[in-house]
Amino acid sequence: MNEVCFKNIDKDQCWSLETYEASGGYSTWRKILKGEYTPDEIINELKTSGLRGRGGAGFPTGLKWSFMPRNAQGQKYVICNSDEGEPGTCKDRDILRFNPHSVIEGMAIGSFVMNATIGYNYIRGEFMEPFNRFEGALKEAYAAGLLGKNINASEVSFDLYSHLGAGAYIVGEETALLESLEGKKGQPRFKPPFPANVGLYGKPTTINNTESFASVPEIMSKGGQWFADLGVENSGGTKLFSVSGHVNNPANFEVSMGMPFSELLELAGGMRNGAKLKAVIPGGSSTPVLTAEVAMGMTMDYDGIEKAGSMLGAGSVIIMDESTCMVKALTRLAHFYYDESCGQCTPCREGTGWLYRVLKRIMDGKGKAEDIDLLMSVQEKIMGNTICALGDAAAMPVESFLRNFREEFEYYIEHGKSMVEK
Amino acid sequence: MASITIEIDGNIVNAKAGERLITITDREGISVPRFCYHKKLSVSTSCRMCLVDIEGVTKPQTACSTPVSDGMKIHTQNEKAKASQKAVMEFLLINHPLDCPICDQGGECELQDVAVEYGSDVSRFSEGKRVVAPSDIGPLIQTDMTRCIHCTRCVRFGSEIAGIMEMGGTGRGEDLKIEPFLAEGITSELSGNMIDVCPVGALTSKPFRYELRSWQMASADSVARHDLVGSNLYAQTYKGLVKRVVSGDNELVNETWISDRDRFSYEGLAHENRLLLPQIKVEGQWKEVEWNVALDFAIKGLNKNALNSRKAHKLGGLASSTATTEEFYLMQKMLREIGCENIDYRLNVNNLDDPIHLDSNIKLSDLECVDNVLVIGANLRLEQPMINLRLRKAQLAGASVSALNVKAFDYNHKTNHSTVSPNEIATILAGALKVILEKNSLEAPSYITNINPSELSINLADKLLDSERSVIVLGEHVINNTQAASIAQMVAEIAKQVNGKTLNLTSSANTLGAQYAHFLPKSKGMNTNEMLAADMSAFLLLDIYPEYDFHHSNSAVEALSKDDVFVVSLNSFNNELVAQYSDVLLPMAAMYETSGSHVNINHDMQSFAAAVKAPEEAKPAWKILKVIADLLELPGFHYENVTQVSEELKHQKIYEHKQDITIDLGKKSSAIETIWMHSAYHSDALLRHAKSLSSSKIGQTNSASMNTATAKELSLECGNTYLGVPVVVSDTVADRCVFVSSNQSTDMGRES
């Protein structure tokens, strides 16, 4: 536990440069400045580590970095996605608060690999404290001569800036983030072209999640194999799980990939008031909900969760006990996507509102028998037809809630009230 | 791009690698529904209507954005594609009003058309529909934003083509609203194109609101005649009236856009001031009469005052530059036949002794390919919107644009503005020419040997020398520059030295037509100013409105009003001053009511047929002129239709009265320089009578701008008037200069 991003979490002033360097921080970066690494060596190490993007999609980080046209003419950018807005997720916030230098070093290493001399860390608008921590760390790093132009008289230059968002979930989507960073309205771009070719200001750009970057320095100093061995096949390393909901000790836990869900639940102090587990959303609100039975048999890694019928996503585990009204829970989620859709593309703009309104009507006791089929059909029509994955994210909970807890919806429609709530 | 083959719906199709799928399906005539895609705008992929199935790709893909690659197998109609398309259609309709019968777009709505094929009959949506509060965005465009499908075509048109992002999306999700960012609404000179690009009834023509259904109207190909572009358009008519104008396609001329000026000017046709009946003045009283009476009266007067007494040299013929080529041709043919050489269309030029001579030797479509532009004396956006649109494209593609203007005008592209007094232009150009000649190791002519090139001159010269495809644009503001002819001459010389092109915008409308028709005084004839100063006995005038058309309207009216001068006026509008000096008023057809041609700056003679008949007794001017010629028993006027006239003049070479110019850089005035321009929507009679245009922001422009020092020198401040025009103090104007842009009548001779 706590071996990578959180390794210093119990130390005093764990976010300071001093603490970070005392535990071997910036050693890889200093080696790079001395010319002791080639970009390919770093990419190979990352590939060996099995690190997959922690922002939700799980794309192998080493492979992503290798896609950057590092020798292309002109400016290139490296961007950290700290917009963390997925309901249930709060891991990046704590990385910024407690280990900001790992993000800086991870980004610096990335900048060297991808020949990008400018970086931005896009931080969620509500994250004032983490933002200030990160700014403080940036100041320290500049003062220590770790950032800037021709750092330590080397050929290497890297300037890093932080940027505070303005409170839109959709800006976590990487191309919407680019638009926002350019000063425009945060709306996703269509792909292709991908950011690696046409990114910030039209220049090649790589975007990674905070946790992805924060994992890189430790992988480099201890070796890719060491990291891979921490986890299981296809899911190297440790992962930060944000456990929330009806548990005794909701918190972020950095544990090895492949840990049985039941153990994670134990770590979180078990069920609150000894209540019975009813449902689990394992990877953040955009991932399908699982029944208690299925969840208890699942391991916490990409393949394990997929086998159970959901996705690891951003590792945000939402625990629901028997007192939870699934109709109400889904209505709340549907409202979130309805509220956060950027409105750009038709199925999501129109469909999220439709889903929410039907659910709201059911909650108001005005449900109709055909509403369940209607909801199913509407989510199906959003799925796969939109510009960005927010559309799918809005559809998936609907599908899984209705599939797994259909009788609760039927009950609500028939009786005009919840099956579980008194 | 490499040639490849792909398979669409089982058919092998040739394509180029990387082409967008929708371009191929459009070319092949395969129908793929779409709303946000527009061939002249960037791709947005937001409507999702064009989703198709590509083998090997899990999710359906948008045809408008997908680049094709060799061997790609595409299904536009299979179950998966259809399911996606129908899904999108259903989503589009849930919040869209289903009241097509009361929507102004009904019958020409892309949503309605596609819904017929892809929609379902019953709506499963039983929640409340979205309603968007209406907003007033100005007198030209009617909004009904509840109907908006958020395709962003209007937004992209603004930011990409019009060059100002007036429409934008605010709010997100379902609250996403397409609306103008500013309360003053939409003010672009190209705004009406948003109506054309809007697929639904969210943006429609305000003057046309609730008038008719598209299918009730006939549509006639026509050509706009307010500038020397001659945009192609369609005049839509009903029961003999032009009801609406929409843009036509012509890549060589206007692509697919038209200016608001061209779109909304038709409103003037129905103005209550139209001249509808022939009238004669008997003992100072106007009398409405039959055509034959009026014509008889006109012939008698002309015979008496000019012809019978061998005084043809005392007859003058003047015409507005908005006339058709055929009208110019017939009028000069008739006048020359009776021995009159006093023929001119140049009404507002102060000095016709040294007129501007400058070829336009670049095609409109090539304007977007230049790499360096020098604009001299033009407020391009308003005066030449279609030309500015092309130059803006060049600028966005990397061309450098410099401008020498009396005021730092608001161009909607990056421009290096140098605000200079009209006085300085010749010297600046002479300096640049000197630098260029020196670089080319050529001897400088005597008039520039003493010039010491300024930094600005050197800068302009360097840019011209460094560029491969320069164009120098000479604008309307220089026509009354005391050194106008020298400026034009130097522009030509500079362009020659740098292998560049020239674009002469100093004249308007169908000026080139007038030149092809030889509507100019040749050796023996008098020009406009000479005629007005001479002791004339008769005039034949074609659609002239002195208070706007002449540089010195008061003296023009005075000259025309002399007791013994007999004036025959062909006019499309009634006018007090015209009535004051005329003896006969012959009502003539206006734009869209007459057939003929317009010669645009590409030197293309673009023909058009009348879209409607002229109202009441008004007749096409070419017919009136022909009948007058017949009544005068002149030979060679046996035309049965206007095409025969066109055929006859088609082979004529352009007539230019070239003369050697002695460049004299000493000729400067020390007075405060005033440049007077009519507001963009007051530059001809039809425009001045188009009510919606007049009430728009551009149409309301009425200001005499000067900087603080000049205002002080003239003891003026905001709130005062200068030459009758409200003063605006702005330090974007060059020192000791006044730039007037006015919707009022002008008399430059009038005291302020």
Ligand SMILES: Cc1cc2nc3c(=O)[nH]c(=O)nc-3n(C[C@H](O)[C@H](O)[C@H](O)COP(=O)(O)O)c2cc1C
């Ligand atoms: C609606 C939406 C919201 C997202 N929000 C975030 C986020 O808050 N943080 C994040 O890292 N990635 C988020 N992503 C994923 C990013 O688009 C992107 O895949 C990720 O930043 C890539 O980093 P990684 O490869 O390190 O995971 C979001 C995606 C979508 C569709």
Ligand code: SF4
């Ligand atoms: S799916 Fe939703 S959030 Fe994503 S682009 Fe479309 S409307 Fe915007």
Ligand code: SF4
């Ligand atoms: S107003 Fe018309 S063109 Fe503009 S976004 Fe709406 S539907 Fe599209």
Ligand code: FES
């Ligand atoms: S036309 Fe392709 S998404 Fe709109």
